[in-house]
Amino acid sequence: MRIALFVTCVNDTMAPGTGRAVLRVLERLGHEVTFPAGQTCCGQMHFNTGYQRECVPLVRKFVDDFADAEVVVSPSASCVAMVRDHHRRVAEVAGDRGLTEAVAHTAPRVYEFSELLVDVLGETDVGARFPHRVTYHPTCHGLRMLGLGDRPQALLRAVRGLDLVDLGGAHECCGFGGTFALKNADVSVAMGRDKVRQVLATGAEVLTAADNSCLLHVGGLLSRARSGVRVMHYAEILAAGDRS
Amino acid sequence: MSGATWLGMPAFPEAARTALADEQLQANLRTATTTIRAKREAVVAERADWEHLRAAGAAIKDRTLRHLDRYLLRFEEQATAAGAVVHWARDAAEANRIVVDLVRAADADEVIKVKSMVTQEIDLNAALAAAGITAYETDLAELIVQLGDDLPSHILVPAIHRNRSQIRDIFRREMPDAPDDLTDDPAALAAAARRHLRRKFLTARVAVSGANFAVAESGALVVVESEGNGRMCLTLPEVLISVVGIEKLVPTWADLEVMLQLLPRSSTGERMNPYTSTWRGVHPGDGPREVHVVLLDNGRTDVLADDVGRQALRCIRCSACLNVCPVYERTGGHAYGSPYPGPIGAILTPQLRGMRDDPVAASLPYASTLCGACYEACPVRIDIPAALVHLRARAVDATRGPLSPERTVMRAAAWTLAGPRRLAAAQRLAALAGALLGRRGRIGRLPGPLAAWTRTRDTPVPPGQSFRTWWRRNRRGTAE
Numbered sequence: 001m002r003i004a005l006f007v008t009c010v011n012d013t014m015a016p017g018t019g020r021a022v023l024r025v026l027e028r029l030g031h032e033v034t035f036p037a038g039q040t041c042c043g044q045m046h047f048n049t050g051y052q053r054e055c056v057p058l059v060r061k062f063v064d065d066f067a068d069a070e071v072v073v074s075p076s077a078s079c080v081a082m083v084r085d086h087h088r089r090v091a092e093v094a095g096d097r098g099l100t101e102a103v104a105h106t107a108p109r110v111y112e113f114s115e116l117l118v119d120v121l122g123e124t125d126v127g128a129r130f131p132h133r134v135t136y137h138p139t140c141h142g143l144r145m146l147g148l149g150d151r152p153q154a155l156l157r158a159v160r161g162l163d164l165v166d167l168g169g170a171h172e173c174c175g176f177g178g179t180f181a182l183k184n185a186d187v188s189v190a191m192g193r194d195k196v197r198q199v200l201a202t203g204a205e206v207l208t209a210a211d212n213s214c215l216l217h218v219g220g221l222l223s224r225a226r227s228g229v230r231v232m233h234y235a236e237i238l239a240a241g242d243r244s
Numbered sequence: 245m246s247g248a249t250w251l252g253m254p255a256f257p258e259a260a261r262t263a264l265a266d267e268q269l270q271a272n273l274r275t276a277t278t279t280i281r282a283k284r285e286a287v288v289a290e291r292a293d294w295e296h297l298r299a300a301g302a303a304i305k306d307r308t309l310r311h312l313d314r315y316l317l318r319f320e321e322q323a324t325a326a327g328a329v330v331h332w333a334r335d336a337a338e339a340n341r342i343v344v345d346l347v348r349a350a351d352a353d354e355v356i357k358v359k360s361m362v363t364q365e366i367d368l369n370a371a372l373a374a375a376g377i378t379a380y381e382t383d384l385a386e387l388i389v390q391l392g393d394d395l396p397s398h399i400l401v402p403a404i405h406r407n408r409s410q411i412r413d414i415f416r417r418e419m420p421d422a423p424d425d426l427t428d429d430p431a432a433l434a435a436a437a438r439r440h441l442r443r444k445f446l447t448a449r450v451a452v453s454g455a456n457f458a459v460a461e462s463g464a465l466v467v468v469e470s471e472g473n474g475r476m477c478l479t480l481p482e483v484l485i486s487v488v489g490i491e492k493l494v495p496t497w498a499d500l501e502v503m504l505q506l507l508p509r510s511s512t513g514e515r516m517n518p519y520t521s522t523w524r525g526v527h528p529g530d531g532p533r534e535v536h537v538v539l540l541d542n543g544r545t546d547v548l549a550d551d552v553g554r555q556a557l558r559c560i561r562c563s564a565c566l567n568v569c570p571v572y573e574r575t576g577g578h579a580y581g582s583p584y585p586g587p588i589g590a591i592l593t594p595q596l597r598g599m600r601d602d603p604v605a606a607s608l609p610y611a612s613t614l615c616g617a618c619y620e621a622c623p624v625r626i627d628i629p630a631a632l633v634h635l636r637a638r639a640v641d642a643t644r645g646p647l648s649p650e651r652t653v654m655r656a657a658a659w660t661l662a663g664p665r666r667l668a669a670a671q672r673l674a675a676l677a678g679a680l681l682g683r684r685g686r687i688g689r690l691p692g693p694l695a696a697w698t699r700t701r702d703t704p705v706p707p708g709q710s711f712r713t714w715w716r717r718n719r720r721g722t723a724e
């Protein structure tokens with residue numbers, strides 16, 4: 001299958017390894033991956049902070065960039081949720097019928113990485129090997145907006161050598177919340193520290209999730225606490241082992 | 245007795261900081277919310293049709309709101325036919341004036357009160373006090389708040405921020421007839437409150453209540469409670485005055501049946517609450533001789549006019565969204581600066597009060613991580629995250645014009661993200677800045693606007709090569 005990668009602006013800038021990991025897994029499974037070069041951002045930060053008008057050109061750009069793609073994959077649950085649940089609203093706000101139609105065409109073909117693997121490609125064992133103790137935090141947008149359910153854990157459980165341990169209070173928000181982390185920094189950090197406590201209680205070496213933005217927040221706290229726990233997008237775990 | 249006020253409270257982030265520093269408060273909130281969450285989850289799990297019930301509850305409320313004019317008139321007609329007097333109040337001042345006049349006409353200088361959110365909203369007790377009328381709260385938690393000259397911090401349990409020993413201290417200090425050897429045993433505390441209130445029940449001639457529901461087809465009001473003190477107020481006095489928000493209507497008794505399945509499970513985590521009182525007009529020789537209903541707008545029709553915000557009017561005040569909210573759990577209710585705390589307060593207060601000249605109300609749509617736990621729990625499926633985001637846009641649009649630092653950043657980001665070349669240039673800059681600021685791959689504390697992030701969290705140095713650069717260098721020639 002020919003799959004277009006929407007890497008997202010955060011991954012592009014802060015975690016390019018996650019994009020390369022998606023690429024490696026899909027190519028290992030025999031698929032062709034393209035990277036529409038004009039892509040930038042889904043508009044989530046603007047939309048969620050209240051800058052809906054500023055968001056309109058970003059949505060317009062997104063539907064243009066991916067107009068020809070048959071299937072789009074993205075390693076960010078919150079960006080996929082933005083596309084699926086909110087791009088239509090942005091088009092409504094813009095009062096642009098053509099954009100509404102373009103969104104209706106594009107949005108249903110955008111998948112979060114685990115949705116693509118499990119639902120579209122029918123794969124749970126992607127041939128990875130990662131001999132470490134890992135715990136998975138289901139980020140809120142993946143959990144409640146996309147309803148990812150058990151898909152990421154199913155993929156992780158099939159990884160050779162991986163010891164997946166349950167995270168206590170897993171369904172609780174880590175406190176990131178985009179600009180919430182700055183506007184309400186104290187509450188954000190209080191929530192993040194509770195998440196850190198739960199992570200440390202698992203004894204895991206690696207904390208993984210479907211959103212690098214949440215991992216930047218929890219990982220930042222783990223690092224400041226000199227905890228020694230690493231954070232990794234689960235795509236990077238699924239990519240491990242074929243060459244290393 | 246009612247000196248405590250919401251006026252002059254700081255905006256949410258600052259109020260939250262104060263709450264986070266209060267360890268006792270943190271412990272009280274955590275214990276209370278954890279307990280009630282578990283109870284709610286257990287009774288909700290018993291119902292295989294829970295999702296259908298939620299959908300039905302939302303549909304009933306939406307239908308009511310769509311034809312609210314019709315149902316209100318129907319209610320008035322039916323209630324009047326049954327002997328009640330219906331009053332219409334545009335805002336808090338009008339409602340308070342109506343109630344004060346009615347109490348004066350009854351020649352009373354005190355009233356007993358059934359727990360009600362709407363009389364908190366209009367600050368009725370203060371208006372009564374200004375008119376020389378003393379209001380006695382009869383709900384146990386509301387009484388604790390009133391005696392402690394405090395403010396409510398939860399819809400269902402207004403004194404949730406207090407623990408048993410704090411309550412005992414308040415009773416000993418403020419309740420004239422509290423026994424000297426009062427302990428913090430819940431039964432002893434309840435008994436002391438009961439003794440204190442009994443005399444009031446038997447002597448007060450006027451009672452004031454709200455209502456959980458108003459049934460349009462029959463003109464009946466409904467109050468749902470746990471303690472039975474509400475029923476005392478509803479039956480013993482001669483005059484009963486009920487202040488009812490216009491969104492409390494349900495069309496029929498059959499619709500009420502759905503709501504009565506949703507409310508107790510979501511609220512106290514019970515299959516059914518101990519006392520459900522319904523009354524309709526006046527019945528000679530039985531109950532109050534005069535029954536008044538004050539139908540209150542106070543901003544609700546403005547909420548109704550907003551296509552996304554109006555779902556807040558479905559709310560049945562169960563408080564499930566507060567109990568599951570990770571932000572509320574840490575800040576408590578006072579930080580929300582109004583009697584409506586937590587997620588529902590964050591979407592209701594800005595709409596009822598407006599955001600333009602009210603910095604507290606304008607800060608509330610941002611008092612959430614948008615985690616969605618509230619939406620998942622809400623028995624009438626209010627999409628609180630969607631409403632929050634919508635209200636953020638209204639807050640931003642209300643202040644368009646002056647260039648704030650945030651607006652500058654947002655505009656610059658939108659400009660950068662408008663094209664891949666601009667983004668690539670910004671990424672090179674970020675990598676350069678990271679290389680200058682970072683140590684061993686990490687960026688530590690930074691001054692200025694980035695301090696809010698870096699004071700507590702390390703940041704990895706942005707990699708020297710973005711994904712798009714890597715792709716260009718390694719995959720050029722591949723179909724793009």
Ligand code: SF4
Pocket residue numbers: 510558559560561562563564565566588618621622623624625626
């Ligand atoms: S918004 Fe929903 S969950 Fe919150 S109090 Fe209202 S009905 Fe209950």
